[in-house]
Amino acid sequence: GQQLNQSPQSMFIQEGEDVSMNCTSSSIFNTWLWYKQDPGEGPVLLIALYKAGELTSNGRLTAQFGITRKDSFLNISASIPSDVGIYFCAGQLLLYQLIWGAGTKLIIKP
Amino acid sequence: DAGVTQSPTHLIKTRGQQVTLRCSPKSGHDTVSWYQQALGQGPQFIFQYYEEEERQRGNFPDRFSGHQFPNYSSELNVNALLLGDSALYLCASSLEGVNFEAFFGQGTRLTVV
Numbered sequence: 001g002q003q004l005n006q007s008p009q010s011m012f013i014q015e016g017e018d019v020s021m022n023c024t025s026s027s028i029f030n031t032w033l034w035y036k037q038d039p040g041e042g043p044v045l046l047i048a049l050y051k052a053g054e055l056t057s058n059g060r061l062t063a064q065f066g067i068t069r070k071d072s073f074l075n076i077s078a079s080i081p082s083d084v085g086i087y088f089c090a091g092q093l094l095l096y097q098l099i100w101g102a103g104t105k106l107i108i109k110p
Numbered sequence: 111d112a113g114v115t116q117s118p119t120h121l122i123k124t125r126g127q128q129v130t131l132r133c134s135p136k137s138g139h140d141t142v143s144w145y146q147q148a149l150g151q152g153p154q155f156i157f158q159y160y161e162e163e164e165r166q167r168g169n170f171p172d173r174f175s176g177h178q179f180p181n182y183s184s185e186l187n188v189n190a191l192l193l194g195d196s197a198l199y200l201c202a203s204s205l206e207g208v209n210f211e212a213f214f215g216q217g218t219r220l221t222v223v
Contacts, residue, residue: 040216088153102152
């Protein structure tokens with residue numbers, strides 16, 4: 001079946017560091033989205049990308065829709081403690097259906 | 111303005127039983143999607159309801175069914191529960207035309223024993 005490969009699975013970072021994560025697929029998507037999920041909560045939409053090559057920012061977050069339409073990345077600059085959580089990429093598989101990656105868990109080093 | 115609300119928050123059922131989960135969408139939203147999220151995994155799309163009709167379904171058996179009411183709220187029903195149905199069930203609401211800019215509820219944690 002369709003799969004999104006999201007990497008890395010987890011990241012240990014120091015506060016203030018920049019973070020980068022990405023998603024790749026064997027299929028072409030028309031839409032890429034990035035969500036963040038905190039423990040005990042549902043996912044929250046961070047950034048939506050609708051055009052190949054599109055680069056979009058939301059505060060310290062920047063995401064890009066790959067030119068091949070098979071990948072996307074998310075960067076977080078100058079990480080802070082509240083950035084801890086699980087980040088998911090999701091791609092539009094069918095008209096009303098998203099397929100999701102397995103998530104990247106962000107952990108702040110003590 | 112209330113966001114997406116789901117009930118109950120936690121539920122324990124026995125194999126073979128049936129369960130109904132409920133979702134009230136964010137005010138002004140008319141589309142409801144349901145997802146299953148196993149521990150350590152991303153959400154998996156179950157189905158989407160719009161205008162009280164199921165308009166797209168993911169790769170889930172017929173034991174999973176749903177309903178949308180005229181006030182846009184929705185129910186997810188699962189029959190003949192299996193141990194593998196244990197998961198967090200998420201409801202997401204959106205406005206027709208901006209389907210992927212969805213708001214999620216906190217989910218219902220279902221445990222099947």
